[in-house]
Amino acid sequence: MIRSLLSGALALATLPSLGCDVCGMFMSLQPHDRTSTIGLSWRMRYREGTYTSTGFALAKHGGADHATVDTRYREIYQVADLRADLWFGQRWAVLGSLPLVNNYQSVDGLTTADMYGVGDALVIGRYLLAGTHCGPEEQRARHRLMLGAGLKLPTGASDRTFNGGPVGPDLQPGTGTVDVLGSLEYLYRKGAWGAGLNAIGRFNGVHQGYRFGHGLNLTGEAFRLFEAQAIRFMPSAGGYLELASLDAMNGAPVEGTGGPTLFTHLASRVWWRSWSLGLTWQHAMVDKQGSMMVPNRERVIIGISYNI
Numbered sequence: 010m011i012r013s014l015l016s017g018a019l020a021l022a023t024l025p026s027l028g029c030d031v032c033g034m035f036m037s038l039q040p041h042d043r044t045s046t047i048g049l050s051w052r053m054r055y056r057e058g059t060y061t062s063t064g065f066a067l068a069k070h071g072g073a074d075h076a077t078v079d080t081r082y083r084e085i086y087q088v089a090d091l092r093a094d095l096w097f098g099q100r101w102a103v104l105g106s107l108p109l110v111n112n113y114q115s116v117d118g119l120t121t122a123d124m125y126g127v128g129d130a131l132v133i134g135r136y137l138l139a140g141t142h143c144g145p146e147e148q149r150a151r152h153r154l155m156l157g158a159g160l161k162l163p164t165g166a167s168d169r170t171f172n173g174g175p176v177g178p179d180l181q182p183g184t185g186t187v188d189v190l191g192s193l194e195y196l197y198r199k200g201a202w203g204a205g206l207n208a209i210g211r212f213n214g215v216h217q218g219y220r221f222g223h224g225l226n227l228t229g230e231a232f233r234l235f236e237a238q239a240i241r242f243m244p245s246a247g248g249y250l251e252l253a254s255l256d257a258m259n260g261a262p263v264e265g266t267g268g269p270t271l272f273t274h275l276a277s278r279v280w281w282r283s284w285s286l287g288l289t290w291q292h293a294m295v296d297k298q299g300s301m302m303v304p305n306r307e308r309v310i311i312g313i314s315y316n317i
Contacts, residue, residue: 043102045095046285048314056084058304082303084180085113088128094314100137102155106130110165112180122171126182133159133190150199157192167216178219186214186221201234204247215257222254222267230274241280249274249291249308255299265301272308283316 060080090108097103108128114121135157141149165183169176178184189212196205207228213221230247249272256266272291279286291308298304 043096043099044316045093046314046316047091047093048312049089049091050310050312051087051089052308052310053088054084054086054305055307056082056086056303057306058082060300081117083115084303085111087111087113090128102135102137103132104135104157104159105132107164110182112182114180121174122176122180124169124171124176124180124182126166126169128165129161129183130164131159131161131190133157133192135192135194150197153194153196155192155194157190157194159190159192161186161188161190161211163187163216178216178221184213184221185216188213201236202232203234204229204231218259220257222256224251224253226251228274230276239282243278245274245276245278247274248272251305253298263301265299268298268302269295270298270305271295272305285314285316287312 058081060082088108088110090106092104092106094102094104107130110124110126110128112122112124114123135155138154138156140153141151161184163183163185165181167178167181167183167185169181191210193208194205195207197203205228208225210223210225212223227250228247230245232243232245235242251270251272253267253269256263270293272293274289274291276287276289278288287310289308289310291310293305293307296304
């Protein structure tokens with residue numbers, strides 16, 4: 010679940026977010042730059058793949074005992090969350106998020122998990138380390154660099170069962186751990202064109218002897234801003250990379266976990282008065298995760314926010 014929550018947690022500049030789900034980095038793009046916002050988002054991750062042996066895949070993903078050769082796995086992770094991005098002056102901002110999750114899994118068409126509940130909340134404090142200042146009509150290049158640090162808190166249940174049977178840690182609403190987060194946001198813009206880079210790293214804690222692999226998620230995109238009276242529209246394209254180390258059980262590495270996944274990244278954002286709407290679609294192009302991990306297929310993120 011940590012993978013879907015946090016990698017989702019930096020991809021919408023509302024949100025991942027986006028650039029990233031939890032970072033709002035758009036200098037002089039939105040009408041009310043560096044103002045506090047509240048928002049709602051929905052994101053979905055779709056995984057699907059066929060396994061020709063049981064192995065650790067069954068132990069990690071639901072513990073089903075009915076698997077056969079050529080077992081078909083399908084997983085859908087959905088997150089709807091309420092978030093607030095609060096600015097204190099011109100350099101400090103704090104972002105908080107409280108998610109509601111639905112994690113679903115089927116094995117050979119049989120539902121083995123369908124979990125609902127509150128997920129793990131997170132809070133990230135960010136500091137504007139460097140930024141150029143110039144009027145909105147000027148054509149000089151502009152830069153913004155923000156650094157952040159925070160925590161993911163164990164507000165979600167991590168010991169739920171489904172139909173009386175065990176549910177793997179990936180499918181629980183929460184992880185049961187306090188995880189340390191670090192973020193970096195960089196934006197370059199000249200005129201209507203620009204590019205951004207968002208990164209979030211996580212150092213995961215241990216729950217009942219199990220620790221998810223530490224991770225790093227990177228989003229890079231190029232954008233073009235269009236303006237028409239009170240409306241601003243910004244399409245963008247780029248890539249999204251997820252990196253994860255091996256999970257660990259009682260300190261021993263769990264083989265078949267971790268690994269990288271590279272997604273394409275297409276997004277659009279619209280600002281109108283105090284409102285903004287974002288849509289992101291990501292398709293897995295390269296999936297080199299371990300053999301225990303159900304392959305990534307698609308990610309979708311939708312977010313709406315309001316300046317307060």
